[in-house]
Amino acid sequence: MAWEVTRTVRVRLDVPDDRKSDLHATNDLFQHCANRTSEWAWRYPDEECVTSKSDAEDALYEDLREETNGLHANLVQKAIKRAIKDIDNCVDDLADGENTSQPEYDTFSIVYDKRAATYYRDKVSLATVSGRVECDYDSPENPEGTPHGDYLLNEDYSFSTSTVHYDSEVDEFYLHAVMEQELDVDSPEKAEDSNVLGVDCNVDDHIGVTSTGAFIGNADYLNHQRREFEKRRASLQQTGTRSSHLTFQRIGDRFGRWSEDYLHQCSKAIVEEAHRHGCTHIALENLEQIRERISDEKKFQQWAFNALQTMVEYKAEEYGIIVETVKPQYTSQQCSKCGCTLEENRDGQHFECLDCSYTANADYNAAKNVARKLAFKLQQGQKSPAGGAFCQYALQSGIMTVSDTSVSSDTPVSG
Template identity: 50%
Template sequence: MDDAPRRTIPIKLDVSEERRGDLHQTKSQFLHCANRTSEWAWRYDDYCVTSKSKAENSLYDELREETDLTANLVQKGIRRAIEAVDAGVEKLQQGEQTSQPEFDSWSVVYDKRSASFNDDHATLSTPNGRVTTEYVLPPEDEREDTPFGRYYESDDWDASSATLQYDEQDDTFYLHVTLKNPDYTVDRTERQEASHDDDGAENGVVLGVDLNVTGAFAVTSTGKFIGSADYLTHKRDQYEKRRARLQQTGTRSAHLTIQSIGSRFSDWSLDWLHNRANDLIAEAQATDVDGIIFENLDHIRENIANESKFQQWTYAKFVELVEYKVESTALFVDTVNPAYTSQRCSHCGFTHEDNRDDKEFACQDCGYEVNADYNAAKNIAKRYCGYIHRGQKSRGGWATSQLALESGTLNVNGEYTPSALRG
């Protein structure tokens, strides 16, 4: 099993006008392979096929005939669908409702056989030959403290695969490049030994995360706002209104439709949470932290007891997905009881209910003003660092800890280290 740590970094691409259509065509044919495979593998009346080799043996020739993709991209499309079918089967076995996976999001999966990753550009396979895509990068002297500089330009990290995505609103292509470092374990040990305190205690860095019912779904102590809780609630409300109208009809057809749209919404919600979990992990990796710290789920349930079971489920499922996804990385996940973290000033520590007014935080003592969720995220990380400082052992195995901020780290004694000075 390949357990080498991974980092995924997004790179904006500059694609010539005459070749942009080739990338869109690649996406259409790639998703055709995935959807055709999903249709073939999803069999309620028999059994769902979850074997990648069986799917390739049955569909490869057909899909090669139906598309102009290279062999590797056809295989990638088949395997992507089988992975989704396998996840669906697991849900069915657990008694959960689900339906045949459908692929409509703009994405194409590449590896080294269908793409090449160079210093300042990548070449990507398409039905009309390879397309050269230039990287849109900051000036060379400003890259050192960016994810591109720390990982992509490092000799220790090797680009192994990538997912091509397209932002329709900005009309922009992005390449999310996954890099592996098989020697990272040794490097990490050396780095920890070099960062021991005077008493020999190891030191780590954690990322605090505040989860929300309104506004941004997740806010980190580095100031990253991930997803929209309002949008998620809006989609849920749309589903509930449609279900209520169908329930009033009371026919068997309406009942079957309710089951169908419920299954589709469940799949959509899970996919949305998967993407937000990936966004959070990407932020953790980009800021080079060791752990991700959430509120204790029991405390979350108490805070949102009057909210829908769906919102309680989204919190629990999101944390579960992050815990699962970090298993293949060097990161860990832990929790704290965040009592009063929304009322406490992350700048001076003064705690009062008047400090917070919805999404605005203004300390009544020192005057510090900031987004309330960002303030809470910093307090969550600080609370964890305080636990470690007082003798609790972290999941990372260290006896001291710092919290990650937008431009550096802060330890429990209030000592600030800018990013440029971090190891």
Template identity: 50%
Template sequence: MDDAPRRTIPIKLDVPRERRGDLHQTKTQFLHCANRTSEWAWRYDDYCVTSKSKAENALYSELREETDLTANLVQKGIRRAIEAVTSGVEKLKDGEKTSQPEFDSWSVVYDKRSATFNDDHATLSTPNGRITAEYVLPPKEEREETPFGRYYENDDWDASSATLQYDDREDTFYLHVTLKNPDYTVDGTEYQEASHDDDGAENGVVLGVDLNVTGAFAVTSTGEFIGSADYLTHKRAQCEQRRARLQQVGTRSAHLTIQSIGSKFSDWSLDWLHNRANNLIAEAQSADADGIIFENLDHIRENIANGSKFQQWAYAKFVELVEYKVESTELFVDFVNPAYTSQRCSHCGFTHEDNRDDKEFMCQDCGYDVNADYNAAKNIANRYCGYIHRGQKSRGGWAISQLALKSGMLNVNGEYTPAELLG
């Protein structure tokens, strides 16, 4: 709940020397998003815009083009500015003098979509990929009475967001982590934010997603086949063939038609990807999932390295749209290492290159026979569950996780729960 008690604790970070520049670059681009938004929203001669959704609709695409930030960090920059503009509007209403907010202090706002908060380190999103920063902490026995020991290491408190700051004099980065208590009482009334299992460990469900160059565009661990990669490629080929014919004509009229075709196809493909992203989010919500898990984006680009730049753009844009759209939901997006997800049997775990033959998957050990993309989607989700099982914290802050299947849930220990018993 929004009124849950919060504590913010500063944690000194040990940032690798070769990655420090990435954090400074993140700050520069984050503040650019905030200042561009502030300039757009602050209007003396008309009215100030205080709607986050209006600001995002107007500026998000431009700022994505102007920066190398992830979708989440762009949105955080926009929202930070709108919050400041809203505060300024309230001051004006109260008769106080104020001016357009300007952002120049060193800070970047992170949440669970752009950072992970682990026991002894954090990973932070930057324009050049995620970096791992170790926490600089006193010995275990000396920090029990420190804020870190009382709150961060206390299972009752969950890290929900953080602000990264830099001390120029010390040449040191600090992460100011905000934690909130998911179980608390107010005036004797108990409130709960998270579901728990019998052991009291927070539990979550993830939906694995396998993206493909051929066949279904996206396949989920629940067996949902979303869109057709072949259809998308076919539409692109039609557009290219028509452009090629017009280029041979060579007239000004033909040149203008080529430009029109390109614009129309760009609009169509973006709309198609928007709809597929909506389909995926709807499937995740239907499965009562908490998170959507992809293979990491570098692997997606490698998968289509021999394909067209359009294919590379389409898959990256799809993931970006999903990340953007989940901001208005309770879902999150995260990624796993893709190694052997297409060769591993999701039923018994046996891994061999002969298991997969194009879209067919048959385990050479146990005989499990299934669509290869569906098998990969389950492996993607199961790998994330295994990651949590080994003691890492999920993007949702869980201690335990399970993956959504066609007709139930499966945890990392292989224990299956049918759908009829989940209610």
């Protein structure tokens, strides 16, 4: 009996200068196909949205092939699949009573499987609108102990469907290489099993608290610095001189760099905590749900949450750690020890279960619940014929194994 282990490695691509425009043109057409599919499949609120990939391909494939003239057929299919999958997720959210909107695509992200890309251990050949382009990998001189050595160069792992991204700030292309290995569930290789670090993100107190009990960053301090910047900016705007205008620009740039650097430090700490505990996954709360509890300084806090999650994602990829999101409903009200869920369990930063009397920092308690949600999701979705019984989440002292979807707490349920 076997199940699949998946790892993602972020690899910088050495793209020939005269072929970079081909990748950009390919991405434009790929995103066009995704947007056209999204527009066609999104019928809410008048009708039911289309969530069938085969129906979408039947309706759109031939037209998209003509509209994109030169885009690889498999890339057209992958763009349709991406949009339909996102529509399907939106339909689930709507069914749960959540607000959502039609997916839109405007970033650089192209999905490549083995029909549109040929993967090697040192390079990749990618289909573009102007033929294939070969890109060497920028690997570390000594790959031992790095994700490149552990997965990319490891013959036990094979390449799966991956994505190509572009970082406009540094003008670099990256392959997010998905590496897969099939394991025997009866073997002792449980170090490869899923192990989740949960993170509870906040608009006040600590920026993030992990299921291992790490308290990271200071959201109050970040918001204080933002308010001080806004006061200074308002004062300079009132002055209205050329000198004040230049100062206004300088302090704006300075605060932007400072806040971004601060979030980089926080995201690095989160990923290092996951790496230190041998985690394969990091569980974060869904951004849409986070925004619902934001009040003051809404725009800035939304940016901060989005930036932190993005930073965690690409830093985690360097370690082969996967970042996924879960819905945070009731994570702050549920007892992580016995599973009792009551609004009265939480009083500010203090959590005390009215059923079993368990007490803890409220955000630490929530982080364990966030971790458990993803562990359940992974346990249910494993491809093992045995059902997959080795999903775990990391705690302050040890780990908790999820082997039964009826378990809703740190206390195992006895049969």
